[in-house]
Amino acid sequence: MGARGESVRVGGRRLDIGNPDKELFGSSGITKRDLAAHYRSVGPAMLPHVKGRPLALHRFPDGIDGEGFFQKRRADHAPDWVEGVTVPREKGSTTMVVANGTATLVWLAGQAVITLHPWLSRADDLNRPDRVIIDLDPPGDDFPGVRRAARDTRRLLEELGAPAFLMTTGSRGLHVVVPVRRRLVFDECREIAHGIADRLAQRHPDRLTTEVRKDKRGGRLFVDVLRNSYAQHAVAPYSVRPLAGAPVATPLHWEELDEVASARQWTVRGIGRRIEEVADPWRGMGRRACSLPAVAKRLRHLDR
DNA sequence: GACTGTA
């Protein structure tokens, strides 16, 4: 270990990781070295879902018990091979990091980036998302309730002719991800997603709600579609969460859902074995992209 | 984590 930290080889580069022995997850023993090794290892599985997308970065330089913050602007000190995309915002524009290789993931780990949150759109068409995400947020830690909501969501999406992919968030809920053709802008997509969420809550008013305010949810699971908006984002697959034990957002096969006991089932310690043993649940997602206007039309017909 | 200003 030199004065600048520890050398890591990745993507044909050698990067230095400062403070490699710093424990980032309390006293679990998981260090910044482990975080970097995680992202190097999951890079090939993760990158297809991250490439080309502006990233919001959740950083914890002093570990998860210290102060954390989101960073959207690409730091000036980033190496020139860390790519960026300039995105318009309300006032002016800002340049954000885009991870197009495993080396960038590892460099970010060195910056104490624990969680990556990609946009739902890509750099070549920032206003038109190619993913719609139905985010299932349980009250408390009721995972059986989340599983049931996910099956309800899948059933409705099937009726609407929309493909549905599944992921644990590594926290408390599940994400149901719908790949869509890039035909509509964010406001139009969110309106359709809202229609889907409202229909779910209408079918199961005792268990599901679209109420934003917690005090109006009455113990029901929040079907959150507000993330389908410009400059909003959702946790990336195989990203680590800033929680005890370093849980990892994990794509699932629908057939696995019944056996999964928690959104935190996989961690940096266990995800490697899973990736080796289980076929990629999200393989071919892009090729299954559906027409959102067609989905909206079928949704309107359900109302009759 | 990186940088700046001050002692």
Next chain:
DNA sequence: TACAGTCAACGCGTC
């Protein structure tokens, strides 16, 4: 050289 201080997001819905 050492160290204290500073900075590092944002859109939507509701009140």
Next chain:
DNA sequence: GACGCG
């Protein structure tokens, strides 16, 4: 316009 929320 501020606040709650994720």
